[in-house]
Amino acid sequence: MLPRGVETSLELRERYSHDWTEDLRFLPDAVALPEDPAHLQALLAYAYERDIPIIPAGGRTGLSGGMLPVQGGWVFSLEKLNRILGIDTRNLLAIVEAGVVTQQLHEAVEAQGLFYPPDPSSRGSCTIGGNLAHNAGGVRAVKYGTTREYVLGLEAFLPDGRPLRTGSRTLKNSTGYNLTQLLVGSEGTLAVFHTAILKLLPKPRYQRTLLLGFPEAQAAVEAVVRFFHLGLLPAAIEFMEREAVLFGQAYLGQTLYPGADTLGGLLLVEIDGNHPDALEAEAAQIEETAFAAGAQKSWYAQTHEERELLWRLRRSLGVAVKTSGPYKEEDTVVPRTVLPALLRKVKELGKQYGFRSVCYGHVGDGNLHVNILRANLPLQVWQEEIPRAVEELFRFVVAQGGALSGEHGIGWVQRRYLPLQFSADEIALMKALKRVFDPKGLLNPGKLFPD
Numbered sequence: 001m002l003p004r005g006v007e008t009s010l011e012l013r014e015r016y017s018h019d020w021t022e023d024l025r026f027l028p029d030a031v032a033l034p035e036d037p038a039h040l041q042a043l044l045a046y047a048y049e050r051d052i053p054i055i056p057a058g059g060r061t062g063l064s065g066g067m068l069p070v071q072g073g074w075v076f077s078l079e080k081l082n083r084i085l086g087i088d089t090r091n092l093l094a095i096v097e098a099g100v101v102t103q104q105l106h107e108a109v110e111a112q113g114l115f116y117p118p119d120p121s122s123r124g125s126c127t128i129g130g131n132l133a134h135n136a137g138g139v140r141a142v143k144y145g146t147t148r149e150y151v152l153g154l155e156a157f158l159p160d161g162r163p164l165r166t167g168s169r170t171l172k173n174s175t176g177y178n179l180t181q182l183l184v185g186s187e188g189t190l191a192v193f194h195t196a197i198l199k200l201l202p203k204p205r206y207q208r209t210l211l212l213g214f215p216e217a218q219a220a221v222e223a224v225v226r227f228f229h230l231g232l233l234p235a236a237i238e239f240m241e242r243e244a245v246l247f248g249q250a251y252l253g254q255t256l257y258p259g260a261d262t263l264g265g266l267l268l269v270e271i272d273g274n275h276p277d278a279l280e281a282e283a284a285q286i287e288e289t290a291f292a293a294g295a296q297k298s299w300y301a302q303t304h305e306e307r308e309l310l311w312r313l314r315r316s317l318g319v320a321v322k323t324s325g326p327y328k329e330e331d332t333v334v335p336r337t338v339l340p341a342l343l344r345k346v347k348e349l350g351k352q353y354g355f356r357s358v359c360y361g362h363v364g365d366g367n368l369h370v371n372i373l374r375a376n377l378p379l380q381v382w383q384e385e386i387p388r389a390v391e392e393l394f395r396f397v398v399a400q401g402g403a404l405s406g407e408h409g410i411g412w413v414q415r416r417y418l419p420l421q422f423s424a425d426e427i428a429l430m431k432a433l434k435r436v437f438d439p440k441g442l443l444n445p446g447k448l449f450p451d
Helices: 010-015 037-049 102-110 128-134 179-183 217-229 242-252 276-292 304-322 336-353 379-399 415-421 424-437
Strands: 030-032 054-057 074-077 084-088 093-097 151-157 163-167 192-199 206-214 236-241 265-273 297-301 327-333 356-362 367-373
Touching: 010 030, 037 054, 037 074, 037 151, 037 192, 054 128, 054 192, 084 102, 093 102, 102 128, 128 192, 151 179, 163 179, 206 217, 206 276, 206 304, 217 236, 217 265, 217 276, 217 336, 236 242, 236 304, 242 304, 242 356, 265 276, 265 304, 276 297, 297 304, 304 327, 304 356, 327 379, 336 356, 336 367, 336 379, 367 379, 379 415, 415 424
Parallel strands: 030 074, 054 074
Antiparallel strands: 084 093, 093 192, 151 163, 151 192, 206 265, 206 297, 236 265, 236 356, 327 367, 356 367
């Protein structure tokens, strides 16, 4: 007889057999649905004692296969641990459980005049626990940083159920090893988070948003560096090539910005602050700089409704590409000045290997999402040739001082490429850390490290 909260129905197991990674599915043996931290602790101890693989899961919106139960076992869904335990408006922090949906936290703190900047595209369905596990970024990372910049402390369990507390409620802490930052981005391989202490900021009162159209995609990404030379720090700089615009329009079933689909690339630039006159002046500077760099068209949003309209296409792209059919999404990140060369490399590889790509992403911080579509490629080409193209792309990225993943993580699908980024000694050190936290290797097995 299984403990309370562990279900084995085929329907439920199938629901937790996948995330948003390609079309991959792995059926777990059971799904654990703990109702509170004490229940989670008991279920972890039960599974660990019986050598059952433990796979933590949040909103299951990941793109690297981080929660796929590739060796069976139990998926531990933290969706019921979904309480905002407190918002401290005087010390500017929030205490939240891992199952809180990111957008719900945004709305709760903004109602108090505060601001939690990490803003993944899947904010309406992803959870804080998943954001912590992958160090999620999103559109505002260029100005405000990624999730790890906002984590002051964690409460978690080791895979055998022993409790682990890290950090404090203070902005400064130089006490012992920084286990908080070790755990953030560890992809569920070291511990199972259940509660986080998160730093908040005062909410900027005003935003101004521009959509800038360029005749060529190259001109758009080349313009990005110019904005920083103005002495400005936009809250977001997003890129969409023409292919992405077409995919988004097809998915939404409407043309939001007349003429945008005839341009080679778009930049969505947002600035924020507390002084509208200053923002108007900055927006004029950005627009002038963009046109000097070759832009031919611009759209400008001042009201909330206009701003949401400009963001709607960009926020639809992930789902638009996914619903088009099988694809692989590479989460490349490079120094901003390398972006034009990276985009050229993607298109060169597409010609060489015969694939079609759709590129968009957070180019303000050098993060380009490269979506490789299977379309009509034969299965053998998809399974054997395209991984070689991805490896060639990653070799280029690493050689330019970049990284394999900016925010999606390594997970299951990118683990074979980890040796392109790290030496054998460096990977051995990471594996040694893993053994300290998880001697049996039961916590999210098959992730991060190559076979």
